Amino acid sequence: MNRKARGEVSAEELASVIAHELGHVALGHMRRRMIDFTGQNAVFVMLSAILNRYLPFIGIWIANFLASALMARLSRRDEFEADAYASALLIKAGIGTAPQKSLFRKLEALTANHSEGVPAWMLSHPKTAERIAAIEANEARWMPPLQIS
Numbered sequence: 001m002n003r004k005a006r007g008e009v010s011a012e013e014l015a016s017v018i019a020h021e022l023g024h025v026a027l028g029h030m031r032r033r034m035i036d037f038t039g040q041n042a043v044f045v046m047l048s049a050i051l052n053r054y055l056p057f058i059g060i061w062i063a064n065f066l067a068s069a070l071m072a073r074l075s076r077r078d079e080f081e082a083d084a085y086a087s088a089l090l091i092k093a094g095i096g097t098a099p100q101k102s103l104f105r106k107l108e109a110l111t112a113n114h115s116e117g118v119p120a121w122m123l124s125h126p127k128t129a130e131r132i133a134a135i136e137a138n139e140a141r142w143m144p145p146l147q148i149s
Contacts, residue, residue, distance in 0.1 A: 009106070012099035016086055020100075023085025029078045036074050040067050068122070075124040080134055087135050091142060097135050104128045 009017075024030065044067040051059030087097050108128040120127060126134075 009103065010099060012095050013103040013106075015093075015095060016090055016097075016100035016103055019086035019089040020082045022089070023082035024078065027078075027081055027085060029082065033074075033078070036071065040071050043067050043070060072122050072124050076126045079125050080131070083131055083135055084138050087138050088142065091139070097139050101132050101135060104131055 044063050047063035047066060048060045051063050053059070055062065083100070086100060090097055090100060105128065125131075
C-alpha cells in the first residue's frame, strides 16, 4: 500500500501546518490569547458571583459554560486568521492551498467522532467544511483570473 493510501502527510501538507503555526506567531495570537484568558477569568468571576447569588450550586457551572463558549469563539477566530495566513504563504511559495485542504480532510477522517454531538459554538477549532470554504473564498479573492486568449 502506498503512502498516500495510508493517509500519511506529504511534505507540502507539512508545510501547510508550519505556515499555519507561523501565522499564529506572526499575528500575535499567543499574546492576544493571554489577554483573552485574563478577560475570560474576569467574566467568569463576575458571572459566577452574580449567578451563584440567584442560582446556588449551578450558577458557577453556567458561568463556566458561558466563559468557555466565549473562549471557543475567540479561538475559532484565531484559527481562521492563521489559516488565511498559511494560505497566503502557500500561494506565494507556489505550493497553493490544495495541500492545506487535503490535510484538513485527513484530520477530519482521523477525528470524525471526536466532536460528534458537540455544538459548533463550543468547539475551539472551526469545522473542516467551514475552514475549507474560507480558504477557497480567500483563494478566489487573491488569485488573478485566468487570461484566455
